[in-house]
């Protein structure tokens with residue numbers, strides 16, 4: 538029988554496990570405290586648990602933290618972590634410091650099956666989904682590298698994979714991250730980014746998770762979006778934006794629209810004007826991402842004046858638009874560049 542990964546279990550489920558082993562429920566809460574507050578993942582070091590309980594627990598379960606196989610710091614202060622799971626699958630996570638803020642970008646799948654034309658990760662195809670504990674394991678796995686007193690303050694689901702294509706594990710990982718007895722992150726500090734799976738957005742709207750949503754839009758006409766994002770052939774832009782309009786945004790929060798600027802493809806003033814029309818009636822902000830080139834992509838980054846002109850057109854019409862010069866560009870960790878070979 539394979540061991541239960543305690544990172545897969547919500548604090549309430551840890552309580553049930555404790556009870557099933559003949560211990561009081563609060564022992565489950567103590568385990569969660571050790572893992573998420575004290576950063577201790579070795580059951581033998583959970584010193585306020587009775588020894589016989591720890592032994593019984595160790596026979597059934599373990600805290601399976603993915604192994605940090607490689608860390609690559611970037612000149613801009615971000616750092617890429619390559620994590621390896623017991624089956625040899627690897628994913629990448631990126632830690633991005635910004636003042637008091639420490640954001641972790643997590644992966645939800647090994648590879649990705651959506652094949653967006655501008656995305657390096659998409660070229661590796663989908664290897665497999667991650668489990669909830671494997672998603673949360675990336676947060677637990679970076680903790681020892683942070684130094685005393687430092688914690689991840691924000692989590693973005695923008696690494697390898699499409700979170701809503703791995704719906705159950707993504708939602709459970711969000712519950713683990715936001716449970717007051719678990720990682721206890723505010724949902725406002727978590728952003729789930731999706732390529733625009735309409736059914737997934739609608740299901741997520743019903744979960745009452747109150748996390749932020751980011752939509753990888755990247756084009757303003759179905760013709761261009763069909764070309765660069767095959768997913769659009771299943772869900773047209775109008776359908777996607779209708780689902781966004783229905784999404785219950787928490788008070789004062791705005792939905793983020795990611796827009797990678799590709800030279801000569803989607804970067805003209807008429808694209809910016811069409812974007813303005815599409816976003817009417819949505820509390821939106823736009824992240825413009827000048828394309829991060831990779832060999833063989835067939836795309837280029839627009840010249841700086843065109844990037845700034847696109848941004849200023851949005852700003853003039855009252856849409857908050859920031860240009861995100863992706864972090865980690867020099868280490869292959871910027872948006873759409875994450876890729877890790879999986880040994881056969």
Ligand code: SF4
Nearest residue numbers: 649651652653656659
């Ligand atoms: S942009 Fe996102 S959805 Fe598209 S291929 Fe890359 S990882 Fe997959």
